[in-house]
Amino acid sequence: MTELLKIEGLTKAYPGVVANDGVGFSVRPGEVHALLGENGAGKSTLVKMIYGLVKPDSGTMHFAGQSFAPADPRAARAAGVAMVFQHFSLFEALNVAENVALGMENPPPMRQLAKRIREISTAYGLPLDPARLVGDLSAGERQRVEIVRCLLQDPKLLIMDEPTSVLTPQEVEILFHTLRKLSAEGTAILYISHKLEEIRTLCEGATILRAGKVVASCNPREKTARELAELMVGAELKVTDRAERKLGDVVLKVSGLSLAPLSQFGPSLKDLSLELRAGEVLGIGGVAGNGQEELLATLSGERPSAPGTVSLMGEDISGLGPNGRRAKGLLAAPEERLGHAAVPAMSLTENAILTGTMRKPLTRNGFVDQGAAKTFADEIIQAFDVRTPGSHVAARALSGGNLQKYVIGREVLQNPAVLVVNQPTWGVDAAAAASIRQALLDLAAKGAAVIAISQDLDELMEISDRFSALNEGRLSASRPTQGLTIEEIGMMLGGAHGMQEAAV
Amino acid sequence: MITLVRRPTPSQFWSYATPLLAVIATMIAGGILFAILGKHPVEAIRVIFWDPLFGGNASYFRGQLLVKAGPLILIACGLAVGFRAGIWNIGAEGQYIMGALFSAWLALKMYPAESHWLFPAMIVLGALGGFLWAMIPAVLKVLFGTSEILVSLMLVYVAENLLAYMAFGPLKNPEGFGFPGSRNLQDYPSAFNHELIEGTGMHWGVVAALIAVIFSYGLMHRHITGFRIRVAGEAPRAARFAGVIPARLVMLGLGMGGAFAGLAGMFEVSGPSGQITDSFNVGYGFTAIIVAFLGRLHPIGILLAGLLMALTYIGGDMAQLMLGLPSAAIQVFQGMLLFFLLAFDVLTNFRIRFGRVAA
Ligand SMILES: Nc1ncnc2c1ncn2[C@@H]1O[C@H](COP(=O)(O)OP(=O)(O)OP(=O)(O)O)[C@@H](O)[C@H]1O
Ligand SMILES: [Mg+2]
Numbered sequence: 001m002t003e004l005l006k007i008e009g010l011t012k013a014y015p016g017v018v019a020n021d022g023v024g025f026s027v028r029p030g031e032v033h034a035l036l037g038e039n040g041a042g043k044s045t046l047v048k049m050i051y052g053l054v055k056p057d058s059g060t061m062h063f064a065g066q067s068f069a070p071a072d073p074r075a076a077r078a079a080g081v082a083m084v085f086q087h088f089s090l091f092e093a094l095n096v097a098e099n100v101a102l103g104m105e106n107p108p109p110m111r112q113l114a115k116r117i118r119e120i121s122t123a124y125g126l127p128l129d130p131a132r133l134v135g136d137l138s139a140g141e142r143q144r145v146e147i148v149r150c151l152l153q154d155p156k157l158l159i160m161d162e163p164t165s166v167l168t169p170q171e172v173e174i175l176f177h178t179l180r181k182l183s184a185e186g187t188a189i190l191y192i193s194h195k196l197e198e199i200r201t202l203c204e205g206a207t208i209l210r211a212g213k214v215v216a217s218c219n220p221r222e223k224t225a226r227e228l229a230e231l232m233v234g235a236e237l238k239v240t241d242r243a244e245r246k247l248g249d250v251v252l253k254v255s256g257l258s259l260a261p262l263s264q265f266g267p268s269l270k271d272l273s274l275e276l277r278a279g280e281v282l283g284i285g286g287v288a289g290n291g292q293e294e295l296l297a298t299l300s301g302e303r304p305s306a307p308g309t310v311s312l313m314g315e316d317i318s319g320l321g322p323n324g325r326r327a328k329g330l331l332a333a334p335e336e337r338l339g340h341a342a343v344p345a346m347s348l349t350e351n352a353i354l355t356g357t358m359r360k361p362l363t364r365n366g367f368v369d370q371g372a373a374k375t376f377a378d379e380i381i382q383a384f385d386v387r388t389p390g391s392h393v394a395a396r397a398l399s400g401g402n403l404q405k406y407v408i409g410r411e412v413l414q415n416p417a418v419l420v421v422n423q424p425t426w427g428v429d430a431a432a433a434a435s436i437r438q439a440l441l442d443l444a445a446k447g448a449a450v451i452a453i454s455q456d457l458d459e460l461m462e463i464s465d466r467f468s469a470l471n472e473g474r475l476s477a478s479r480p481t482q483g484l485t486i487e488e489i490g491m492m493l494g495g496a497h498g499m500q501e502a503a504v
Numbered sequence: 505m506i507t508l509v510r511r512p513t514p515s516q517f518w519s520y521a522t523p524l525l526a527v528i529a530t531m532i533a534g535g536i537l538f539a540i541l542g543k544h545p546v547e548a549i550r551v552i553f554w555d556p557l558f559g560g561n562a563s564y565f566r567g568q569l570l571v572k573a574g575p576l577i578l579i580a581c582g583l584a585v586g587f588r589a590g591i592w593n594i595g596a597e598g599q600y601i602m603g604a605l606f607s608a609w610l611a612l613k614m615y616p617a618e619s620h621w622l623f624p625a626m627i628v629l630g631a632l633g634g635f636l637w638a639m640i641p642a643v644l645k646v647l648f649g650t651s652e653i654l655v656s657l658m659l660v661y662v663a664e665n666l667l668a669y670m671a672f673g674p675l676k677n678p679e680g681f682g683f684p685g686s687r688n689l690q691d692y693p694s695a696f697n698h699e700l701i702e703g704t705g706m707h708w709g710v711v712a713a714l715i716a717v718i719f720s721y722g723l724m725h726r727h728i729t730g731f732r733i734r735v736a737g738e739a740p741r742a743a744r745f746a747g748v749i750p751a752r753l754v755m756l757g758l759g760m761g762g763a764f765a766g767l768a769g770m771f772e773v774s775g776p777s778g779q780i781t782d783s784f785n786v787g788y789g790f791t792a793i794i795v796a797f798l799g800r801l802h803p804i805g806i807l808l809a810g811l812l813m814a815l816t817y818i819g820g821d822m823a824q825l826m827l828g829l830p831s832a833a834i835q836v837f838q839g840m841l842l843f844f845l846l847a848f849d850v851l852t853n854f855r856i857r858f859g860r861v862a863a
Pocket of ligand 1: 014015017018019037038039040041042043044045046387388397398399400401402427428429
C-alpha cells in the first residue's frame with residue numbers, strides 16, 4: 001500500500017456551479033500535500049467531502065486501502081481523518097481542556113485530559129496551558145487548541161483549510177515545525193493555502209484545481225510562486241503597479257483616541273494618534289486581536305469616540321455614526337465577512353444596499369430602488385470579478401474569497417475619500433489578492449486616502465507608503481515603508497505572544 | 505437515515521408552500537383529535553372551515569369574519585415589525601387593553617357632547633395608550649437590558665387588573681344600576697365605530713387593518729427603514745455597520761406593535777364590544793402572535809392568516825355549539841396550526857435527504 005488517500009472522479013454540484021468535477025488525486029502516508037486553486041475553485045468543497053461534511057454526487061474515495069464514504073464527520077474521524085477549519089469553533093468562556101473535551105466523543109476525566117494535552121502539546125512544540133481561558137489566547141494559540149484537539153485522535157490524515165491566514169510569521173514557523181514533525185511520523189497532511197511561498201517551503205506535492213477540475217499536479221518546490229499562481233489562474237499574472245502618487249492635505253486625523261474593549265476578552269485602544277493625507281496608503285501591521293477590530297469600529301463609526309478624537313477634512317466627526325461618516329466620504333470594510341460586512345442570508349443585491357445608500361442613488365425618498373441596487377451589485381460583481389451565478393445569490397453561498405472581493409468592491413466603487421480596510425485579502429487567492437491591492441492603489445492614485453490593516457507584512461510593504469504597528473491597543477509612530485527592514489518591523493511589532501516558550 | 509442539508513438560499517417555493525401544508529396537516533391532525541373525542545372528523549372540519557363561509561347562516565358569520573380578523577391583522581402587522589428585528593413583544597394583549605382604556609376614557613369624559621373631533625381624537629388616544637404601554641418594556645430594555653419578553657408579558661396582567669378596576673370603578677356606568685362596566689359607546693353617536701356597510705362587519709377598524717397591511721408592506725419591503733429592521737434581525741453586527749442604532753430599533757419595534765395593538769383596542773371598544781368590562785379582552789393580542797408567524801411576518805401573509813384564524817374562531821364556536829366540542833379542543837386545534845407551521849418551516853431552509861447517498 002503506497003497511498004493513504006486515493007480519490008477518483010469525485011463530483012459535487014451546487015445549483016448553478018459544479019464545485020468539483022471529476023476530481024482525482026492521491027496522498028501518500030507522511031506526505032504534505034497542497035491543494036491550490038483560485039477562490040471558488042472547489043478546495044473547501046473537496047476537503048469537506050473527505051471529512052464527511054458534504055456528500056459527493058459521484059466518485060469514489062479510498063482511505064488506507066479501504067473504500068471510504070464517511071456519512072458524517074464522526075465517521076471520518078473514526079477512520080483517522082482530522083480537520084482544522086479556518087474559522088475556530090471554540091468557546092471563549094471555557095478553558096482549553098474544556099474546549100478540547102467538547103470536541104471528543106468520549107472525553108476522559110478532566111485531570112487526565114489536561115495531562116494528555118500538556119504532553120501532546122509540548123511533544124509537538126505547541127505549548128498550551130490546559131487551564132487557560134480560550135478568550136485570553138491569541139489567534140495562534142487558539143489554533144493550537146484546534147490542532148491539539150485533532151492530534152489527540154491520532155489521525156492518519158490531517159486536513160488544514162487556510163490555517164495560516166490568521167497567524168504571525170513567527171507563529172507560522174512554529175506551525176510548520178509541528179507539521180514537519182507530524183509528517184516525519186507518518187501523518188499525511190492536506191494543506192490549503194493561498195500563500196504560495198509557504199506552500200513551496202512546506203509541501204512536497206500539490207494538486208491544482210481550476211473551476212472544480214484538476215488542472216495540474218506538481219512538486220511545488222520545483223516551481224516558483226509565480227508559476228504556481230499562473231497554473232491556478234491559467235493565465236499570466238499581473239504585478240501590481242504603483243503609480244506615482246502626489247500626497248495632498250491631511251484628510252483624516254486621529255488624536256488621543258482611547259476606547260474600552262468591545263468584548264470581555266478584547267483589548268482596549270490606548271491613546272491612538274495618526275494622520276493620513278490624501279493619496280496616501282497607511283499600512284497598520286500587527287497580530288489580529290490587538291485592537292484591529294476596535295480600530296476599525298471606531299473609524300467606521302460603529303463605536304463613536306470622545307469628541308475631538310477623530311476628524312475628517314478638519315471637521316470633528318467623532319460623534320457620527322456609520323452613515324453620517326459614509327455621507328462625508330469615510331468608508332470601511334470590516335474583516336469578518338459573514339455577519340458583519342455582509343448579511344449571510346441576504347442576496348448580493350440586498351448586501352449592496354447595506355452600505356451603499358449614502359453615496360449611491362439606491363433610494364428615492366427613503367424607498368429602495370431595487371433596479372438601481374441590482375445594477376450596483378452587478379457592477380461590483382463585474383468590476384471585481386466575483387464568481388457567482390448572479391446578484392440574487394445569498395452571500396453565504398459565495399466562496400470566502402469571492403465574498404471578500406464583493407465586500408471590498410462595494411466600498412471601493414463608492415469613491416471614498418478615506419477607506420479603512422481590515423485584512424483586505426484574507427482568504428483571497430493570489431490573483432484576486434493582487435487585483436484587490438491594485439484597486440486600493442488605484443483608489444489612492446485618484447486621491448483617496450487608504451488605511452490597510454493587515455497581518456500580511458508583504459502585503460503592507462507592497463501597497464503602503466507608511467507603516468505603523470498596532471500591538472496591545474497601542475499604535476506605534478509611523479515610518480516610511482521605503483527602506484524599512486524586517487528587523488525594524490519586528491521591533492515595531494514588539495514580538496509575538498508566547499514566542500519564547502514556543503521556541504522549542 | 506434522514507439528513508437535513510442546509511440550503512444555500514432559502515427556498516422561495518417552500519416559504520409560500522409551508523403555510524398551506526401546515527393548514528392541511530392541522531386539518532388532518534385535528535380530524536384525528538376530534539375522532540378520538542368521538543366526533544365525526546370530516547363533519548367537524550366542515551363545521552369549522554366551511555359552514556361559516558358557505559353554510560346556512562353564512563351571511564351572519566361572514567360579517568363576523570371581518571370583525572374578528574380586523575384586530576388580529578392590525579395587531580399582527582405591528583408585531584411583525586418587531587419580530588423581524590428580533591424584538592419579542594409578547595404583550596400586545598396588554599397594549600390592546602390600554603388603547604381601549606385611553607380612548608374609552610376620553611369618550612366617557614366627553615359624554616354626551618357630540619363632536620366630529622371625538623372619534624379621530626379617540627383614535628389618537630388609542631394608539632398613544634398602546635404605544636406608552638409598550639414603551640415600558642422598551643425603555644427598561646434600553647436602559648437596563650431587561651428582557652422585553654418577560655416585561656411585556658407581565659404588563660398584560662397589570663393591564664388586565666387595571667381594566668377590571670376601571671370597569672368596576674372610575675369608568676363604571678353611573679346609570680348602570682350597579683352592574684359592572686362602562687356606558688355603552690354604541691349609544692353615543694360621536695364615539696360609535698359603526699358598521700360602514702350594513703351586514704358586512706366592515707367597520708373603521710377593518711379599514712385600519714387594511715391600511716396597516718399596505719403601510720407595513722411599504723415600510724418593511726420597500727423602505728430603507730424596513731430593510732434595516734430586517735438586517736437587524738438577521739445579523740445584528742451587520743446592522744450596526746449599516747448604521748442601525750439598537751436603542752432606536754427597540755423603541756420602533758415595540759412602539760409600532762404597541763400603537764397598532766392600542767388602535768385595535770380602540771376600534772373594538774368603540775364598536776363591536778362597545779363597553780369597558782372586565783372581560784373586554786378575549787386574547788386577540790396573543791392570537792395575533794400566531795397570525796404574525798403564520799403569515800411569515802409578511803403583510804399579505806398576515807392578511808390571509810388573520811382571515812384564516814378568524815375563521816377557526818368562528819368555526820370553533822360553531823363546533824362547540826353544534827357538535828358539543830370542548831373549547832379546549834378548539835384551542836389545541838388552533839395551537840396545532842402554529843406548531844405545524846414551525847415544523848414545516850425546516851423545509852424553507854433545509855433540504856431533506858432520505859437514505860445515504862452512495863459515494
Ligand atoms: N453550500 C453551497 N451552496 C452553493 N454553492 C456553494 C456552496 N458551497 C460552495 N459553493 C460554490 O462552490 C464553488 C466552490 O466553493 P469552495 O468553497 O469549495 O471554493 P474554495 O476553493 O474553497 O474557495 P476559497 O479559496 O475562496 O475559499 C464556489 O463557486 C461556491 O460558490
Ligand atoms: Mg475555501
